[in-house]
Amino acid sequence: MKKNLLKSFAVALALSATAIPASAQFDLGRIISAGTKAVQAATLTDAQMAAYVKESVDWMDQNNPVAPEDDPYTVRLRKITENLNDVNGIPLNFKAYKVTDVNAFACADGSVRVFSALMDMMDDDELLGIIGHEIGHVAKHHSKNAFRNALLEDALKDGIASAGGGMAALTESQLMKLSESLLNAKYSQKQESEADDYGYDFLKEHGKNPWGMVDAFEKMQKLEQQSGNSGGYLRQMFSDHPDTAARIEHITERCEADGISRTGTYKTRNNSGKTVRETKPTKKKSAPKTNRTISVTF
Numbered sequence: 226m227k228k229n230l231l232k233s234f235a236v237a238l239a240l241s242a243t244a245i246p247a248s249a250q251f252d253l254g255r256i257i258s259a260g261t262k263a264v265q266a267a268t269l270t271d272a273q274m275a276a277y278v279k280e281s282v283d284w285m286d287q288n289n290p291v292a293p294e295d296d297p298y299t300v301r302l303r304k305i306t307e308n309l310n311d312v313n314g315i316p317l318n319f320k321a322y323k324v325t326d327v328n329a330f331a332c333a334d335g336s337v338r339v340f341s342a343l344m345d346m347m348d349d350d351e352l353l354g355i356i357g358h359e360i361g362h363v364a365k366h367h368s369k370n371a372f373r374n375a376l377l378e379d380a381l382k383d384g385i386a387s388a389g390g391g392m393a394a395l396t397e398s399q400l401m402k403l404s405e406s407l408l409n410a411k412y413s414q415k416q417e418s419e420a421d422d423y424g425y426d427f428l429k430e431h432g433k434n435p436w437g438m439v440d441a442f443e444k445m446q447k448l449e450q451q452s453g454n455s456g457g458y459l460r461q462m463f464s465d466h467p468d469t470a471a472r473i474e475h476i477t478e479r480c481e482a483d484g485i486s487r488t489g490t491y492k493t494r495n496n497s498g499k500t501v502r503e504t505k506p507t508k509k510k511s512a513p514k515t516n517r518t519i520s521v522t523f
Contacts, residue, residue: 269376277395278334278372281407284400285338292321298341305349306356309431311335312364319356327448331359332407333369346444350437354424358438361423367416368407375406421472425479436480436487442473 269277292298298321306319315335322340329339337359344352362368395403412420421438428435446469480487 269373274369274373274376275334277376277403278332278336278407280395281372281400281403282332282334282336282338285404285407286320288404290323292323292341296321296323298323298344301344301349302339305353306337309356309360312360315363317360328408329355329359330408330410331356331363331368333363333366333372335363347441348437350428350433351441351444353431353433354428354435354438354441357424357427358420360427361420362410362412362416364423365416365419367412367420368410371410371412372403372406375403418472418475421476422479425476429483434487435476435485438476439473439480439487442469442476445469446473 292302302319302321306317309317309319311317312335315333317335317337319337319339321344322338324340325342326340327343327346329337329343331337337356339352339356343355347355424438425435428437449469
């Protein structure tokens with residue numbers, strides 16, 4: 226039976242903690258080895274990086290409840306992302322995880338994973354806005370750089386290296402750690418803002434009303450207010466994101482500057498200013514009510 230990813234991480238951390246000897250001594254040979262591996266990890270080729278990312282994503286897919294092809298979550302996600310084939314030449318693939326956390330993430334190899342609890346909260350335009358934001362991290366190379374940093378960090382712990390021009394095999398423990406880094410990648414506020422702008426352009430490019438991002442952020446803002454009262458996990462999840470009110474204001478200003486109505490039709494123009502199509506936003510459907518646990522990381 227597949228285990229919940231977060232539970233697997235907890236077990237991995239507990240095992241690693243018990244593996245550290247109480248009277249650890251400095252080992253010069255091990256330090257040199259770790260340093261050599263760090264250099265090798267820092268100089269991995271893009272092809273090697275892609276292979277490590279794929280291996281980590283495959284591990285997550287195997288250790289999480291992926292919605293089957295005929296599952297309503299998969300059917301809806303496929304419909305929402307129809308014709309979204311690639312970003313900057315990187316093929317995109319989408320799957321839904323049937324888990325209780327509210328989250329979505331995209332990896333450097335184009336793998337996009339959306340959690341069912343997030344799909345329960347958001348309508349189609351809101352969800353696509355968040356997916357566009359996550360794909361923005363791929364387009365801007367944020368995901369790639371974050372994963373390289375995770376590889377480098379693990380190499381410094383005497384873990385991963387490119388051996389003789391080849392690739393070192395990943396252990397189960399390393400796959401857990403790297404998968405966690407994909408799931409909980411930390412980006413700077415500047416990177417988050419860049420991904421917001423990409424998500425806005427992404428919605429317009431695909432004929433969707435970018436006001437959906439504002440709606441999604443307003444839902445996030447309510448969760449943020451909850452986190453302020455809880456003082457726990459939710460607050461931590463929002464700590465490295467730009468101020469949500471500022472994000473709402475920024476996207477609102479872009480919509481207004483582009484003459485996009487929140488409820489009406491809008492015109493999509495190309496770079497020369499010529500109207501190429503007029504689009505009416507998809508009628509919104511209320512997301513189904515849910516009593517699921519909420520922890521926001523997008």
